[in-house]
Every structure is written in C-alpha cells, then in structure tokens.
Amino acid sequence: MARILVPILLTGCLAVLxxxxxxxxxxxxxxxxxxxxxxxxxxxxxxxxxxxxxxxxYIEAQLAAIDPxxxxxxxxxxxxxxxxxxxxxxxxxxxPTGPILAIGAHYDSKITHPGEQDFEFVGALDAAASCGVLIxxxxxxxxxxxxxxxxxxxxxxxxxxxxxxxxDEKALMGSTHWVETMHADTALFPExxxxxxxxxxxxxxxxxxxxxxxxxxxxxxxxxxxxKDTASxxxxxxxxxxxxxxxxxxxxxxxxxxxxxxxLIDFQYRAPVQHGPNTPEDGKRYTPWWHTxxxxxxxxxxxxxxxxxxxxxxxxxxxxxxxxx
Ligand SMILES: [Zn+2]
Numbered sequence: 043m044a045r046i047l048v049p050i051l052l053t054g055c056l057a058v059l060x061x062x063x064x065x066x067x068x069x070x071x072x073x074x075x076x077x078x079x080x081x082x083x084x085x086x087x088x089x090x091x092x093x094x095x096x097x098x099x100y101i102e103a104q105l106a107a108i109d110p111x112x113x114x115x116x117x118x119x120x121x122x123x124x125x126x127x128x129x130x131x132x133x134x135x136x137x138p139t140g141p142i143l144a145i146g147a148h149y150d151s152k153i154t155h156p157g158e159q160d161f162e163f164v165g166a167l168d169a170a171a172s173c174g175v176l177i178x179x180x181x182x183x184x185x186x187x188x189x190x191x192x193x194x195x196x197x198x199x200x201x202x203x204x205x206x207x208x209x210d211e212k213a214l215m216g217s218t219h220w221v222e223t224m225h226a227d228t229a230l231f232p233e234x235x236x237x238x239x240x241x242x243x244x245x246x247x248x249x250x251x252x253x254x255x256x257x258x259x260x261x262x263x264x265x266x267x268x269x270k271d272t273a274s275x276x277x278x279x280x281x282x283x284x285x286x287x288x289x290x291x292x293x294x295x296x297x298x299x300x301x302x303x304x305x306l307i308d309f310q311y312r313a314p315v316q317h318g319p320n321t322p323e324d325g326k327r328y329t330p331w332w333h334t335x336x337x338x339x340x341x342x343x344x345x346x347x348x349x350x351x352x353x354x355x356x357x358x359x360x361x362x363x364x365x366x367x
Pocket of ligand 1: 152168333
C-alpha cells in the first residue's frame with residue numbers, strides 16, 4: 043500500500059482483538075494464515091519477478107483445490123517497461139450475467155533498490171495476509187453462497203509505487219488497468235463498470251496481532267457504516283475507526299468509475315516515525331513495520347485474519363440488501 047495524506051486522531055474507546063482463538067464464523071483464520079505463510083515463503087514478490095509468478099501459481103492451485111470450476115483469470119499487461127499481471131476468480135451467484143460484488147487485495151510486494159533500501163521486503167502484512175484471506179474467502183463464499191450476486195475476487199499487481207517514495211503515476215497500476223479495461227468492455231459491462239459491479243471491498247495492511255481498521259475518508263459512507271455494524275454484531279466494534287486516513291489505494295480507480303468502495307486498512311501509526319505522524323500516547327501499541335524489514339510473518343495473527351475474513355463474509359448480506367435489491 044498506499045499513502046496517507048493527513049492523519050487525524052479520533053476520540054473514542056479502543057478495543058483490540060484478544061488472543062482467544064475462537065473463530066468468528068465460516069472463514070478460517072488458520073487456513074488464511076497458512077496461505078499467508080506460503081506466499082511469504084516465496085520471498086520478495088515485486089512486479090515481473092519469478093517469485094510473483096510463483097505467488098500467482100499458488101493462488102491458482104489453491105482455488106482449483108477448492109473446486110476445479112474456480113479457474114483463475116489472468117490479465118497481463120506492460121507499463122513503464124515492466125510486466126504486470128492481474129488475477130481474479132469469478133464465483134457465480136444466482137445469475138452469472140447479473141450484478142457483481144468485488145473484493146480485492148494487491149499481491150505484488152514493494153520493490154527495494156539495492157544501495158538505497160538494503161533489506162529484503164517480504165510484505166507479510168503488505169499484503170500477503172490480505173491475499174491469504176481472499177483465498178480463504180473464495181472457499182467460504184463458494185461453499186456457503188451467502189449472497190445472490192456474483193462475487194469476483196481480485197489480486198492486483200502493481201499496487202506499490204515503482205519508486206520508493208510514492209509516485210501517483212507509477213502506482214496503482216494493476217487496479218487502474220483492470221478498471222479501465224473492464225469499463226471499456228461493452229460485452230461484460232454494457233452500461234459501464236458500476237452498473238454491474240456495484241461495490242468493491244479492498245483489503246490492505248490487515249492481519250497484525252494488534253489489529254485496528256482505520257476509517258478511510260475515500261470510502262463510501264454507507265459501506266463504512268455496514269462494516270461498523272457488522273463488527274458490532276461480532277462484539278468487536280472498537281477495532282474499527284479509531285483513526286481516520288484518506289488513502290490512495292486500489293479502491294480509487296473503482297471510485298473514479300462510480301463504484302461504491304471501501305478500503306479496510308490498518309495504516310495509522312504503522313509507518314516508522316521518520317516517515318509518519320508522531321506517535322500518540324495510545325498509538326504506542328501499534329508497532330511500525332510499514333515498508334520496513336519488519337513486515338514479516340511473525341507479525342501476522344491467525345485471530346486477526348479470522349476476524350477480517352469473517353467481518354467481510356458477514357458484511358456481504360448487508361451490502362447485498364443495501365445495493366443489490
Ligand atoms: Zn505497501
């Protein structure tokens with residue numbers, strides 16, 4: 043991910059996920075964690091790398107293991123002399139030509155430049171863990187069919203800025219390309235992307251043992267409310283919206299095409315202090331790891347993945363009731 047513009051401290055009560063280990067629903071945090079570990083074990087996965095191809099092959103194999111009908115779609119493209127490949131799978135609902143709800147994450151990891159960043163960037167939380175949750179969501183949604191609309195799960199390449207400091211022109215390349223291509227596809231989207239693809243849920247930087255989810259100011263207010271209500275139903279409302287941040291992330295290209303979007307992201311107070319805001323008194327619990335050598339598998343919590351996956355799963359009927367009827 044992604045870049046923050048202005049940090050804002052909110053007041054209110056703070057709750058953190060406990061290590062109770064109980065599942066929050068049909069999405070398995072243990073399975074999501076195993077996927078995360080497998081993706082991290084590949085090492086750094088910048089665009090065009092052999093490791094990223096292995097990650098795509100892993101996602102493809104895991105989907106096929108759930109059901110051979112879950113065939114991974116691939117969208118290769120080139121930009122700035124680099125090769126990218128977006129991935130997605132379509133889980134059919136009651137009408138395969140009907141409306142679509144999309145959930146996505148980025149599967150590239152940020153490239154480091156020798157001599158400038160002398161560490162291996164594994165990107166466990168940014169965003170292998172979100173990719174692992176997506177694979178597990180595919181299993182839960184395909185087997186349980188919680189809603190009637192088609193659900194498309196997307197793994198984007200090229201989210202990270204190719205330059206170390208964020209460059210708008212050289213970031214969000216996969217999501218931008220996917221959205222522009224689909225919006226122009228009059229066979230799939232005869233009335234434009236948003237008439238059929240009505241809502242997009244983005245997962246990023248999630249899975250830390252001390253999880254929180256920030257209130258992204260680019261997100262749709264109704265979707266923000268739906269996720270807050272769902273978290274409340276799960277007894278975890280304090281995990282959400284302690285802090286605000288307007289995020290530049292893979293949801294923005296969708297928003298530009300009038301798709302309703304939400305970015306579920308745990309960013310505030312993760313950036314090392316020299317790059318980010320001052321640490322507030324209660325922000326000390328939020329260990330910085332963003333774009334550092336510290337973004338490793340040991341930071342990932344099965345309980346947090348369980349919560350995130352089930353939060354999304356349990357929000358689906360509310361999103362359907364709001365935007366798909
Ligand atoms: Zn990142």
